[in-house]
Amino acid sequence: xxxxxxxxxxxxxxxxxxxxxxxxxxxxxxxxxxxxxxxxxxxxxxxxxxxxxxxxxxxxxxxxxxxxxxxxxxxxxxxxxx
Ligand SMILES: [Zn+2]
Numbered sequence: 001x002x003x004x005x006x007x008x009x010x011x012x013x014x015x016x017x018x019x020x021x022x023x024x025x026x027x028x029x030x031x032x033x034x035x036x037x038x039x040x041x042x043x044x045x046x047x048x049x050x051x052x053x054x055x056x057x058x059x060x061x062x063x064x065x066x067x068x069x070x071x072x073x074x075x076x077x078x079x080x081x082x
Contacts, residue, residue: 012040022059025069
């Protein structure tokens with residue numbers, strides 16, 4: 001099994017926004033590993049009646065536990081607080 005490399009972000013099937021690597025991981029983790037259409041984090045949050053912060057926190061916890069669906073962050077600035 002080769003490492004996945006996201007050279008082009010998929011587009012959200014709801015709003016058309018680029019889906020981040022975390023967003024892709026969340027789709028696979030929450031919906032189905034075999035999903036071929038993705039929702040961005042914002043639309044996922046709306047769909048599951050939760051918040052983006054909650055979903056990203058979940059992604060961070062999965063990453064911290066070594067889940068392969070959530071690659072290490074690189075070169076992304078933003079609100080990444082430990
Ligand atoms: Zn969206």
